[in-house]
Amino acid sequence: MRTAIATVSLSGSLTEKLTAAARAGFDGVEIFENDLLASPLSPEEIRARCADLGLTIDLYQPMRDIEAVPADEFERNLRRARHKFELMRRLGADTVLVCSSVHPLAEDDDALAAAQLHGLADLAQDFGIRVAYEALAWGRHVSTYDHAWRIVEAADHPALGTCLDSFHILARGSDPKGIEDIPGEKIFFLQLADAPLMAMDVLQWSRHYRCFPGQGGFDLAGLVRHVRAAGYQGPLSLEVFNDVFRQAEAGPTAVDAHRSLLMLQEAAGLAALPEPVVPTGVAFTELVTPDAEPVAALLGALGFARTARHRSKPVDLWRQGEARVLVNTGPAARRDGTQLAAIGLESPDPAGAARRAEALLAPVLPRRRAPQDVALDAVAAPDGTELFFCATDRPELPSWTDDFRPVPHAEPARHLQRVDHLALTQPWHQFDEAALFHRTVLGLPARESVDVADPYGLFRSRPVSNADGSVRIALSVGPAPTDDAARAQHIALTTDDVVAAARAFRAAGGRLLAVPANYHDDLAARFEFADGELETYRELGILYDRDADGVFRHCYTETVGRVFFEIVQRDGGYRGYGAQNAPVRLAAQHGRRPVG
Numbered sequence: 001m002r003t004a005i006a007t008v009s010l011s012g013s014l015t016e017k018l019t020a021a022a023r024a025g026f027d028g029v030e031i032f033e034n035d036l037l038a039s040p041l042s043p044e045e046i047r048a049r050c051a052d053l054g055l056t057i058d059l060y061q062p063m064r065d066i067e068a069v070p071a072d073e074f075e076r077n078l079r080r081a082r083h084k085f086e087l088m089r090r091l092g093a094d095t096v097l098v099c100s101s102v103h104p105l106a107e108d109d110d111a112l113a114a115a116q117l118h119g120l121a122d123l124a125q126d127f128g129i130r131v132a133y134e135a136l137a138w139g140r141h142v143s144t145y146d147h148a149w150r151i152v153e154a155a156d157h158p159a160l161g162t163c164l165d166s167f168h169i170l171a172r173g174s175d176p177k178g179i180e181d182i183p184g185e186k187i188f189f190l191q192l193a194d195a196p197l198m199a200m201d202v203l204q205w206s207r208h209y210r211c212f213p214g215q216g217g218f219d220l221a222g223l224v225r226h227v228r229a230a231g232y233q234g235p236l237s238l239e240v241f242n243d244v245f246r247q248a249e250a251g252p253t254a255v256d257a258h259r260s261l262l263m264l265q266e267a268a269g270l271a272a273l274p275e276p277v278v279p280t281g282v283a284f285t286e287l288v289t290p291d292a293e294p295v296a297a298l299l300g301a302l303g304f305a306r307t308a309r310h311r312s313k314p315v316d317l318w319r320q321g322e323a324r325v326l327v328n329t330g331p332a333a334r335r336d337g338t339q340l341a342a343i344g345l346e347s348p349d350p351a352g353a354a355r356r357a358e359a360l361l362a363p364v365l366p367r368r369r370a371p372q373d374v375a376l377d378a379v380a381a382p383d384g385t386e387l388f389f390c391a392t393d394r395p396e397l398p399s400w401t402d403d404f405r406p407v408p409h410a411e412p413a414r415h416l417q418r419v420d421h422l423a424l425t426q427p428w429h430q431f432d433e434a435a436l437f438h439r440t441v442l443g444l445p446a447r448e449s450v451d452v453a454d455p456y457g458l459f460r461s462r463p464v465s466n467a468d469g470s471v472r473i474a475l476s477v478g479p480a481p482t483d484d485a486a487r488a489q490h491i492a493l494t495t496d497d498v499v500a501a502a503r504a505f506r507a508a509g510g511r512l513l514a515v516p517a518n519y520h521d522d523l524a525a526r527f528e529f530a531d532g533e534l535e536t537y538r539e540l541g542i543l544y545d546r547d548a549d550g551v552f553r554h555c556y557t558e559t560v561g562r563v564f565f566e567i568v569q570r571d572g573g574y575r576g577y578g579a580q581n582a583p584v585r586l587a588a589q590h591g592r593r594p595v596g
């Protein structure tokens with residue numbers, strides 16, 4: 001279906017908004033009156049700009065407080081409308097949104113509302129304009145879509161129809177099934193917004209917390225199916241009032257927005273995309289660093305051995321058990337400092353995984369970096385992390401390992417087996433986008449997000465994982481974007497004996513994050529331990545959690561650049577990440593200066 005976006009959903013000047021919408025692939029826009037009023041461009045110039053960009057103007061909005069008002073007030077409203085219709089003619093927009101009245105003088109009188117909307121539609125018709133009447137969830141007398149439709153039906157005018165807005169419908173808890181009773185040609189417009197489920201005033205909720213489909217808690221695919229079943233043929237248009245998007249760069253927001261509509265069409269059965277190819281493991285993680293020494297020291301103390309080197313680039317492969325870490329000291333490293341730059345995901349179908357990512361607007365990375373390199377399928381995640389789709393140990397397919405040559409090495413230790421999870425901090429304005437990306441592009445279902453107190457703000461964390469837990473990624477967003485702790489990323493590695501692994505790490509010169517005595521005192525109050533057990537955790541800085549499924553023990557290394565490691569031992573069916581312990585860990589990390 002055709003796609004559109006309201007200019008209110010993007011930041012910047014009207015020109016910036018239009019450019020971003022067009023570049024992201026939208027077919028049309030809803031022009032918000034405020035954006036037009038604030039623009040130095042004349043209506044004719046805006047029209048020409050849209051045409052140049054290949055955008056249609058699908059809606060002009062909003063007109064407020066039109067209906068069910070005293071006669072003299074309505075006369076003034078018609079005068080106002082005439083001005084707007086003239087403006088719309090210059091703009092080349094043929095549909096106007098009228099939202100239900102919040103006027104203090106508006107009467108609870110459907111017949112009056114219908115008669116006045118009929119009068120407005122008569123005037124609109126002279127200008128070749130259609131009026132789409134929308135129920136605001138906080139409208140004074142009309143606040144549900146079915147009520148708005150009854151009034152439109154009673155008014156019975158060819159230039160009058162209804163505008164459905166998923167937010168107003170679903171925030172009110174209305175049953176969207178009734179949409180199928182509206183003739184499709186009378187649904188003049190469909191606006192889509194999701195929102196996190198929150199108990200708050202509906203106007204505030206709408207004006208500040210709307211988000212793109214799939215990023216909140218509403219069933220938008222279900223709603224779209226009803227609208228299609230009614231016979232609606234118009235565009236799917238995003239109308240998202242959101243405090244974060246108002247500040248974020250328009251270009252990436254528009255891409256995020258368009259991706260959400262592609263996903264929605266897939267979920268509603270309106271479009272076929274390449275099937276998701278769920279990753280089946282972590283092939284490698286890649287650290288870039290300007291100085292290999294501290295990273296090598298850390299990996300060495302953890303028991304990794306440097307087993308191979310890239311044949312053409314300054315990249316070393318470190319290995320222990322099934323855990324593989326690439327250390328890249330190439331040009332990007334000198335620019336960006338030590339950070340986790342790439343993840344290799346084991347994929348049953350690397351090319352298929354890349355096709356899906358590309359169809360969902362992820363930037364595709366060059367398959368070969370150098371003429372002699374193996375051709376690998378890779379895309380960039382929203383935060384720029386490079387995702388390689390890998391086929392390790394499958395001789396029929398090219399493998400990233402083919403680029404590496406063994407180097408003489410000692411055997412790695414056997415304390416650590418594999419990557420348990422990767423924790424990636426996201427830029428503050430891309431958290432919901434990242435969750436949608438990992439869920440829909442990579443096919444990794446997301447769990448609920450949890451809020452974690454940091455001494456200097458709040459962390460929000462949301463894990464995504466495949467069914468057997470062999471790929472777990474914890475996405476998080478921290479309080480202060482410039483703060484090192486808020487930008488830290490970590491690689492968690494599994495062990496079946498966290499005490500032995502922690503001791504070996506220390507004996508090899510590694511430094512574990514110290515945990516305050518108060519934490520372990522509190523553990524003693526919450527859980528029962530065997531003799532000496534708690535003292536060992538205290539000595540090594542091991543944190544502990546237990547739930548109905550099992551036990552989780554974990555400890556942390558020092559931080560190099562943006563990166564630290566976690567050693568985790570999961571027993572029983574514990575599936576969490578020790579979120580209970582995160583505030584203590586964050587506070588401890590603030591207390592230490594990172595090295596490297």
Ligand SMILES: O=C(O)c1ccc(O)c(O)c1
Binds near residue numbers: 061062165191207239
């Ligand atoms: O918040 C508002 O006032 C408002 C205006 C126009 C709309 O289409 C809408 O859904 C909300």
Ligand SMILES: [Mg+2]
Binds near residue numbers: 134
């Ligand atoms: Mg709306």
